[in-house]
Every structure is written in structure tokens, then in C-alpha cells.
Amino acid sequence: MPVIAPVPAARPARLPSQRGEGAEVTVAAGTTVDHLTETYRAHYRSLLGLAALLLDDTASCEDVVQEAFIRVHSARNRVRDPEKTLAYLRQTVVNLSRSALRRRILGLKLLSKPMPDMASAEEGAYDQLERDALIKAMKGLQRRQREVLVLRYFSDMTEVQVAETLGISLGSVKAYGSRGIAALRVVMEAQA
Numbered sequence: 380m381p382v383i384a385p386v387p388a389a390r391p392a393r394l395p396s397q398r399g400e401g402a403e404v405t406v407a408a409g410t411t412v413d414h415l416t417e418t419y420r421a422h423y424r425s426l427l428g429l430a431a432l433l434l435d436d437t438a439s440c441e442d443v444v445q446e447a448f449i450r451v452h453s454a455r456n457r458v459r460d461p462e463k464t465l466a467y468l469r470q471t472v473v474n475l476s477r478s479a480l481r482r483r484i485l486g487l488k489l490l491s492k493p494m495p496d497m498a499s500a501e502e503g504a505y506d507q508l509e510r511d512a513l514i515k516a517m518k519g520l521q522r523r524q525r526e527v528l529v530l531r532y533f534s535d536m537t538e539v540q541v542a543e544t545l546g547i548s549l550g551s552v553k554a555y556g557s558r559g560i561a562a563l564r565v566v567m568e569a570q571a
Contacts, residue, residue: 410458418464419448426472433476443479447471516566524559527552 419426423444430440451458451467458467517525523545530541531552542552 410455410461410464414461430472443475516563523555527555528559
């Protein structure tokens, strides 16, 4: 918890007026920082319990209670009666909890709904099975055929780039690729 510097006791402060040198204006000091801090410390658990009745997770409750302290601290001059400090803290906890719930509800409403053309979970599982079968079939190919197909179709290289990478001729790339696809077709059709 941050250390807060104490403020003198709650008595009206006198500030010089803009109108003249000798004129003074009386300003109400509100509740003191010490009183607010002590009230917060003494009632932290009850404030946390209040937030817990309105919210569902501990982290949000703690955030709300701490934010309530910060807000009441920044507006402490409006708390005319120090005895009402706890009431201000409670009301601020309730208001902040309501706001948090509104944000959650709005977030749930704005969540993107799956598009009708999106794949279902079953289709995703089927795709994974096909991918696994393809990888298994690829492992059964000759080394050069596998290298050509991986570089050509999975790495999106051109036939010339594959030839340069593997150090073989362009004709060899075409031959290995053609034979590899034919072998994959036979294996994949046998599994279907």
C-alpha cells in the first residue's frame, strides 16, 4: 500500500483571496488522510466481502476496493462528516462493482460470434487427422522426393529455388516431385 503523507487535523483552512491582500476565504478540509486510511484498513475485509457479493473473482474485488480508496481519497474534501467516510467507501465499492459488471456484459455482447463458414471442431479434428496421415505418408517417401515436396509445397519455393537449394538439376526436381506426388496419392487413397 502506498505511503500517504498525513494532513493536519480537520479544521477549516484559510486561503488568501484573489480579491485583496487582507481578505481570506474559508475552505472546508473534509476528512483527513489519516482518518480515511485508518477506516480503509479497519474495514478492508468487509469492503472486500461487499465486492465479492457483487463480483465473482477475487482479483476484481481487490481492484474495486483499492480503486474505491483512491477515488474517495481524491475526493476526501467532499466528505464533510468524517463519520460518513465508511459510507462513502461502501457506496464507491458498490458503484465500481456495477461498472465492472456492465463492462463485462458489454464485452460478452461484443464478442465476435463464429462466422457460419468457420470450421467446426469436428472439421478441425478431421483436418488434423488428415495432416497426421500426410506427414506419416511423407515419411515413407524416398529422401529426395520428401525434400523436393517439402521445399516446393510447404516452403512455397519455385522449382528453380528447390534445384538451387538441393544442388540438383531442374529436371530432377520435376521428376522427384512427380514421383513423390504419385506415391503420396497411392498411400493416401489406400488409407481412405
